[in-house]
Amino acid sequence: MTVTGVGRLFGREGVLRQLQHYLDEVDGGGDSIGLSGEPGVGKSALQAGIATYAEAAGFTVLRARGIQSESQLPYAVLHQLLAPVLPRLSGMPAPQRQSLLACFGLVEARDVNPFFTSLAVLDLLVEAAAEAPVLVCLDDLQWMDRASVDTLAFMARRIATERVVLLSTSASESWLLGDDRTTTWIRIEGLPADVSHSLLRYHAPDLNQAYRDRIVAQAAGNPLALIEFASTPETGTDEELPMTTRLERAFTARADELDPVGRALADVAALDDGDELDPVLAAAAVVAGTAVDTDAVRRVLDVGLLTLSGPNYAIAHPLIGSALRRAMTHDRRRQVHAALATVLSGAADRAVWHRAGAVAGRDEAVAAELERAAAEAQRRGAFATALSRLERAAALSPDPLDEAARLISAAELGYQLGRFAQVEQVTSRVARTTLRPRDRSRLTRLTGVFHDGATSEPTEIRHLVQLARRASGEGDADLAMQLLFGAARRVWWRDPGDTVRRDIVSATHDVAVPSGDPRVLAVLGLADSLELSASVIHQLDLTPPDDGDRADVAALLGIAAFCAGDFLRAESFLSTAVHDLRADGRLSLLAEALAIRSWAEINLGVFDAARSADEGVRLGDETGQRVWAGTARIATAFIDAVGGRWGTPPAFLLQAEQTALQLPNASSSLLAGAQLARGLGELAADRPSQAYAELHRVFVPTDSAYQRVQQLWTISYLVEAATRSGVRDEARSAVDALESQATGSPAIGTTIALEYCRAVLADDAAAEDLYRDALSGAARPFPWHQARLQLGYGTWLRRQRRVTESRDPLRAARTAFDALGAKPWAARADQELRATGERGWQPTASGRDQLSPQEAQIAELAAQGLSNREIGQRLFLSHRTIGSHLYRLFPKLGVTSRQQLAGVLTDRQSSD
Template structure:
């Protein structure tokens, strides 16, 4: 149950008596305290001084930084008790406290736990931007919107919390996080990653494995062990002073420092309703504790047991619902008084009309003890009572039957659709799996499982998809579902599973779909097959098979899917045709961002990088507006590499954000792709002497998914090669770059090798490998063909010039400077640097200076500091001195700060910037507060000039 705990400080003279139950009206069986042992809140948990000191320290420091912290431990070890102490300390500091507690029976109910947290704040939702407000209310089925994006919901949660934190610091307590529904966990993880600059502390408790948050860095976890022997003895003696010495020793030994076990074993033994058998030595701690709790309920009368039975399977917290359902189960009228023994025995807790099972082990014990028929009747009673809540009712109906039932399965499938429209993708997948389990028709069962797997793919859950695939394999499938299953194969590597047999299987499935006039499925399968051959080349015959299969599908010749298939499969062979047909499309693909994304991929894979950036900018804008972070990360990662190949080295444009979003959405391959881009940009700008951490991380991802290795590793080698060139380490540069051109090397990639050619030629000239590099150049000319795209032309023109003999070099350098690279400062500057260096080596030092000065100025302008220094070294060799590198104030900003500054310079408000970048408006304000002094300005209207300034300040 959610509530705001008032932040009035406690009575400083109060002394808290020993209690295992009471906390401000809440029953808390795991809480243990001793009289007159004081801490800041007038009480102390035995054996937890270090943990309390750490928790209180985080709360005390909330003015300087927010944080997300968590306590991991077995049931009863004291996680909730420590959290309760943190609540009391937070209240003494003036915090507003928001709470939620997970329940095993609520894990399927989307946004249930989030609603607990936000219930006291929902009246403030009208102050949110419209898209955020609508998304938040829709996820709770409280608004008119029927379909929402979850990331706008998440952003709304963040905004509500940081607005509240502007008035008073906030503590968000999430107890039993492992039992919370996945959409709530996702929303709270989003918030936890963005509170560093806010007066917000998130405190979680959870069982140790698996971690609730997929990203281990979201929360700073502390593993709780049992309390020390002296503290355990003191607690037991205070709670059960009449135990015999033998029984006391037994309890201490069996509890192993678990505070709840110490209290509950002693309570059960003293009551006489629990007998300890030798078999208990072999039972796990959880089972023994469940037995102790079950002993409390065994002697209660039938009316109370009916209430407890319903409460144990209920997915809500309304006392009235429980009493109404228990009355059906009991067969006689029941009121609040009938439930009183359950509260007195510490099995249920209640505040107002909201109740909770006192401890998860109580609910587990009650469910374990009830016969299956009783459990089914309880679910049936709740389904009747919850008729006004169709989704909850159908879940209970599904739990009330023992066999398969198509009607209920269909209702569950419909409820899954409702959950999906509300942005609760994880819950929708769970509902579909339940619907599959109830499906009498094996084909319908398989179809529903595949739908669940497709949702799992959207969420990036490899394990779930693999588990469902294993379950579906061998089942009776409809033809279309066989194709869906084939598409799911390897989908987590974005098509990186390039085994020829698997690719051919996709092509065969696509041909079957074509014969069945299922154009959409055929194209989906062929795009998947083509993606695979980009990541890892399965050979020319199979690549051509994909192209032939695509030509058989009844789609227009300029269909973006078709162009993407051509470009991914046969980049060189189909390049001229693809480029000609791309020219027919406007940059925004006629207002269709989904099509623009495919056109951007087609342009990128053929080396038409200008069009790639233009096409990809449309879906970037649209996906950002829609809050679709997963697809946005992919589009940004591809655009970042198109920018790099054009010679734009600015991580703030695409690469840095792509990396952060891909990390957050669990897309390891796109995160690795972006990491390589960020490292390469860093190498061009400032250089690095040792292997970059980001490259090592990306390489680890590549080697962990070997079928994806070629494209990723080619990028790693290019980044390392360029960094070595910038540092004038040519031998190392050649060694790094050469790998991209060797077919037997894992880093070989047939298209990327052409784009890397110019850098290899640079390294070859400085290491005396002219003949070897000229042989490679000839091979690349054959591969590129007679009508290559801009990316290939730039590389070929440059390489021909630097590898030419003395007689033809000058003319080829002119072509390299004035040809495809003429409008691209980075590429023209490289040609001018190479030309000036060549002139100097020809003893034409005076002539060389003009080109070398132009190269140095251009490198400095694009932020390529290491390369500007290379050009200056060449100039110094001609006798010219006196250059001092200038700096731009924007170089003092991080990529994210640069993004924020540029958007603010365009006139966007803090809220508008926050919504674009998935940050709170207060975080944006904090960033701007730090940006202004870095730029030497005091107001927003000075931003535009400051960002363009290169005054050396």
């Protein structure tokens, strides 16, 4: 089909060819494209033209248009868009089907999971795309309700392998559908003068040359302005006004031609938040004080303000709606809103919004009603709508204290939605007002919440503790624990000193909750896990087995165990949390749990990015949680370093370090992790002196990478580097200092690290006994830690000229390292064996090494017998995307069926 096949779009041939290319290449994967430009520049015409092309090419075309007056109606756009494919819902898994139907009010549900809704939309479109490629047209993205847009953004991030193209229009480039990695924006500029003249000759051939020249000069290449100005009297418009203002005046002039009944109809349509004509006629009758007949409708249609399609209507162009709204007085707006509220009394969500618009001043009754409507929207998964209603409720609150409380509630929702700028704006505004004590504490907890706390300055942490003590004294234990948890997290990211840590611990013990409360254990672990490790682990020992069955509780217990160094129990609790959070679709908390679990796995010697780290990065990025995305990125870098897969620090490690330096409180912990990864990279490259320099930074109090607890994770690698580079005495002092702080801790991570250090640093007289004790000690069940001891012991034996004895531990170490994929360490063990005279070993090759972490995760789940749809539901991907991954990974593994996967995945691990 030629470009002209889409109709007469003057001067847009290049853009049309560009858009057609995306459609022509859809079998190779989908795209999200946006058209931006000023109103009237032709974005919608281009979209309509390419939709015509797509239909002729066999695409299924789905359309939705944003209307400013509907932007508060949750899922309005989604319902409009999906109506043609909703019959396909019958074949979808129940959780997704019920969630989507509940959003549209078609079934009753206690609450709605927004991520299941998003997955349902993705699956619907992917199913449709299996039969014919799909073009999704979103016109006026900026006016679409945020509940729908958030769902569409989820889809946009997942269509790269699908036969789906998303084409949006917006007044300006928008981040609503993701950043430039997700959506490619094309700026539509005004037409050149010669093309403008051609368009005018086509649409208004009888204009005299002088007036045509004037219109071309005034319209600045805007096609809508060219056509509209050509139809206005030659008295023209004020050339000094902005073009859109002149256009709105032209549209207002059309409305001024109407009689009072017609004008009432036009005004009601401009403020209505639906598209059904009957309610608009009824409300217009209330405003006009007389019935609205078909003649009145015809008059409004004749002047081009509205269009009609069966029982539904639409404003002919967004600028017309804007012009009508601007032309209304405040009294007229309230009159129209009141009429709509009366007519829509059976639609509670819509009616309350119009009642709010009809209020002349502040009104507590309406504010309370909006607050209840916000709770209902939140129950339906429409968090963005709930936030807007809370902000409107705040604006209508007569009592300033109620206003502030509702704004804080809106900010709390904004945090859940990842709306950084909006939360910062609200909290900054509320901070200058008088607040109830509880609301002041809520506000303090929100400060810097996107950075997992604002800063780790001692004065700020003490302030949180003071607020917690006040809340505890007033019997508000829940708020007290929330505040203390926030304070303790700041301590984790950067140590504020002994006094502050002890203050948090003391305040926590004063809260009227049981000592074994998971919140208490998490706070104690975060705040002072070196000194309190033994008591935290003791409380975990007393925890009933079924206490960790709920996601939130399991996550808190996992954090407590992790901070205390009980990585085995941490991995277990966090796996439960990951499983349940995934089932609930709570992606923000899931990203955090995966990031923490990835480090529990690393400390246990499990180096598989597919289990936790890779997904933690993806979900951390998707939910806007830079701290957790950075945490998981560093874990991925560590895993790659162990495998010898980078010679210089990779880009994702540098990106995580940049995040650490940009966030006011996260630099210490993230940078400590980054230094650990860098140190492992240097050890893998056989540069022990450089490794020691990198790792030693974690132990220097004045260094930005200093972190007390993470010294325990780092100390054995520091000792390895020190031993290989000849600075054993320096390492001994670091070990002695750490042992004095961790005295009495039964944590498995602490025990493994210190047993290794004692053996490797021992003098020759004591080394053998310490090696034997360590080899039969805490490290024994963990191949990585055991292999490191075996390598150290075998190396020591060879240095003692006990060559024959050295071979068994060195062979065992080499075999274990090889199986773990720790190729540099396997090569070192082989080098030691070669020095004993043993030759002929070749490292094993695994097909799994050829897979990306996501492919490995999918392969593991498929090997467990899960269907593509079940895997997709777990990973929040379409089942067809899963199928595509399996199709690509089968040849890499040398298999032809799912049944063969288990046999070739040599290090099978269950993945939640």
